[in-house]
Amino acid sequence: MGKSSIIYVIGLSLIIGIALANINETSMGSMDSYTTYFGRTMAHNIALAAANVGANRVLFDYAYDTPISGPFSGGSYAVAYWDTGAASTYVKFMEVVAKFNSGGETIHDTVRAVFGRRQFSIYGWFTEEEKNGYLRPDGTTGPYYGSSDWKITGDSVFGYAHTNYKFNLAGQPYFDRKVTARLAPTLGTLGGVEDPVYNEGYEWGVTIQRDTANLGALRSLANAGNPFAAAFDGSDVGLEFFSTGDVRVRIPHTTGATLDTTVPVSVLSSTKVIGAVNGDLHLKGTYRGEVTVCAFTGTGPFAQKGNVWIDGDLVAANNPRLDPGSTDMMGIVAERMGYITKDLTRNSSSALNIQAAIYCHNGEFTAEDFWSIPKSGRVSLYGSITQKTAGSLGVFSFTSGLLNGYFYSIRHDTRFLTSGPPAFPFSSKLKLIAWWEN
Numbered sequence: 001m002g003k004s005s006i007i008y009v010i011g012l013s014l015i016i017g018i019a020l021a022n023i024n025e026t027s028m029g030s031m032d033s034y035t036t037y038f039g040r041t042m043a044h045n046i047a048l049a050a051a052n053v054g055a056n057r058v059l060f061d062y063a064y065d066t067p068i069s070g071p072f073s074g075g076s077y078a079v080a081y082w083d084t085g086a087a088s089t090y091v092k093f094m095e096v097v098a099k100f101n102s103g104g105e106t107i108h109d110t111v112r113a114v115f116g117r118r119q120f121s122i123y124g125w126f127t128e129e130e131k132n133g134y135l136r137p138d139g140t141t142g143p144y145y146g147s148s149d150w151k152i153t154g155d156s157v158f159g160y161a162h163t164n165y166k167f168n169l170a171g172q173p174y175f176d177r178k179v180t181a182r183l184a185p186t187l188g189t190l191g192g193v194e195d196p197v198y199n200e201g202y203e204w205g206v207t208i209q210r211d212t213a214n215l216g217a218l219r220s221l222a223n224a225g226n227p228f229a230a231a232f233d234g235s236d237v238g239l240e241f242f243s244t245g246d247v248r249v250r251i252p253h254t255t256g257a258t259l260d261t262t263v264p265v266s267v268l269s270s271t272k273v274i275g276a277v278n279g280d281l282h283l284k285g286t287y288r289g290e291v292t293v294c295a296f297t298g299t300g301p302f303a304q305k306g307n308v309w310i311d312g313d314l315v316a317a318n319n320p321r322l323d324p325g326s327t328d329m330m331g332i333v334a335e336r337m338g339y340i341t342k343d344l345t346r347n348s349s350s351a352l353n354i355q356a357a358i359y360c361h362n363g364e365f366t367a368e369d370f371w372s373i374p375k376s377g378r379v380s381l382y383g384s385i386t387q388k389t390a391g392s393l394g395v396f397s398f399t400s401g402l403l404n405g406y407f408y409s410i411r412h413d414t415r416f417l418t419s420g421p422p423a424f425p426f427s428s429k430l431k432l433i434a435w436w437e438n
Contacts, residue, residue: 039102117426124159133389159412222275241285331421350377364391
């Protein structure tokens with residue numbers, strides 16, 4: 001009996017010892033796991049905090065590239081930037097590395113971000129100011145110059161809408177996407193209604209700067225490798241596009257006396273940017289592929305040049321209205337004005353189709369002599385429009401409807417929300433494209 005008691009006590013002691021050892025090991029493991037988890041959490045939080053500060057600086061100043069580093073919350077962080085250096089396709093990268101010492105171990109965490117230009121093609125409608133700014137080719141003003149542009153019941157804007165001043169809204173105009181402006185709108189009553197429809201809401205106090213550096217970048221890209229570049233300088237150039245991917249070039253556009261030839265679009269520019277320098281550009285036809293066409297002003301006798309003229313339908317070979325996957329995409333950039341060429345053969349049942357992103361830097365997109373031409377049907381723009389002032393295409397009466405010019409239908413090309421025509425103008429601020437956390 002005594003021996004069995006001794007064996008029982010020894011066995012019990014061994015069991016208790018093993019149990020205590022396991023408990024101790026588990027406790028130590030739990031502490032190690034907690035220490036590691038705490039360290040990783042702190043390192044990640046430090047990285048996120050630094051990344052938010054670093055991203056904020058870039059979003060407010062696209063040129064910001066000064067590394068920042070320092071201690072924070074018991075650890076440290078380092079933020080670094082670098083970019084591609086290409087102004088027309090400006091992309092900035094940011095990398096944040098955070099460190100935190102926990103239990104004698106230095107734990108690292110990384111956050112990376114990619115920023116890109118906000119091309120103006122993302123807007124269905126963008127102006128600096130909602131007023132008429134019609135200028136004739138000789139520089140004189142039109143009869144409605146300076147008048148406020150109003151959007152009224154029956155008007156609709158698809159795609160983001162923005163003005164750097166304020167909208168004038170009467171009745172119940174419709175905005176499909178979010179509306180932004182620097183100032184709250186001036187509202188007017190129409191038919192007893194004063195109730196604009198903001199389908200995705202609105203925000204006032206927003207200013208989006210246009211960058212003149214865009215035009216300089218486009219000038220440097222225009223006509224790269226173009227064997228006719230010298231003829232393009234100081235000339236009014238006519239471009240008629242074909243669904244084959246070719247384009248007929250006529251200089252001057254009226255006769256082709258200097259140049260009249262048909263070549264692939266790629267022959268005119270290796271950068272997909274074609275430009276009339278110190279001249280005007282006349283466009284029509286069916287294009288294939290990606291291209292941006294530009295007209296630039298000059299000095300002296302070329303001071304009123306830099307206009308783009310739409311002489312007829314200008315559409316994609318693969319219609320993006322029917323196929324959102326279409327790779328045919330055109331940008332139209334005028335340093336001065338964009339005109340729909342006067343065509344007195346048009347009537348109230350006519351239709352002019354344009355599929356492009358349009359940008360007028362110092363002017364607006366309008367119809368030539370819109371106040372005096374007869375009723376000319378409808379202009380259907382599928383793409384986007386950015387302009388300094390709000391171009392008018394016709395004259396309307398509340399009692400009689402359209403009196404002169406065109407009805408105007410704008411639908412935003414949703415492809416432009418994620419991509420845009422080659423080197424299309426962009427804002428002076430970046431947008432966040434991608435965000436990665438370790």
